[in-house]
Amino acid sequence: AKGEGRNTFRIYDSSLHAMSTERLRLEVNLRRALERGEFTIYYQPRIGLTGGTIAAMEALVRWQHPESGLVSPAEFIPLAEEIGLIVPLGEWILETACRQNKRWQDDGMDPFRISVNISAVQFHRDEFVKVVQRALQEASLEPQWLELELTESIVMNNAAKTIMKLRELKEAGVHISIDDFGTGFSSLSYLKYFPIDTLKIDRSFLQDVPDSPKDIAIIKTIIALARRLHLNVVAEGVESREQFLFLAARKCSEGQGYFFSRPMPASEAEQWIRDSSA
Ligand code: C2E
Ligand code: CA
Ligand code: CA
């Protein structure tokens, strides 16, 4: 029994060791990535479904790894949150996105909002509102051109602090949207109390439209809910003309997805904006 125990331990130990060295390497590289300027932001347009105008651009971070190439945020955001790197990284994303939007405005483009994803770790820090205000000031961007994408789990936390922060942001003139709406196992009561501008319908609901009657019913209901609450509503993951036509017919205000454009580096986004408004 003694030998067996040791054996079991050894197997467990070696796989754990392999896992932790791999993780450690990723962690070390991730920490260095910010100093080395390896992060970059891609931009994806959000389109007004009646006028075809650009309603906003969403900032989506990428890691340009020297060997592995472009790394998706799904692969490093959770670790960045865990090791606290999301705080300086998130600040860098906010600042860069605000500066980019200001540059586009200064270049004479019709103004649109820049929307930035905010992780819970970032939002719940005491200085979050200050960080947002500083990013706006440093970029000389008016607050109305910045939108923060928060998840339901962030706003669901109805700690007095959360409500206060949302109100402060709102009073500062920043827009607030709820990302991945409908996936958060949350009650709807926060919609009543919190100053929210926009619902972004999670792309899982659109995926099987127009084939899935249940998904169609859910989307119609979210659009109706948004309209009654005077909220803007965006459908994520629009991939086909059929989906676009379905949403336009249901009077969804905006759409975002590969049908319009994939996320692009800033220079490509700029060309895309020029071409689409020509
Ligand atoms: P999200 O905020 O829900 O972003 C939408 C994701 O869907 C993006 O993936 C986008 O590229 C992808 N997408 C857009 N249109 C389509 C489509 O038509 N079909 C399909 N299949 N996908 C589409 P991405 O850029 O890989 O980002 C994944 C997630 O990582 C984001 O989900 C967000 O939660 C997180 N993330 C990305 N950038 C940031 C950031 O700057 N800060 C934080 N905290 N999180 C971020
Ligand atoms: Ca988002
Ligand atoms: Ca989303």
Ligand code: CA
């Ligand atoms: Ca999502």
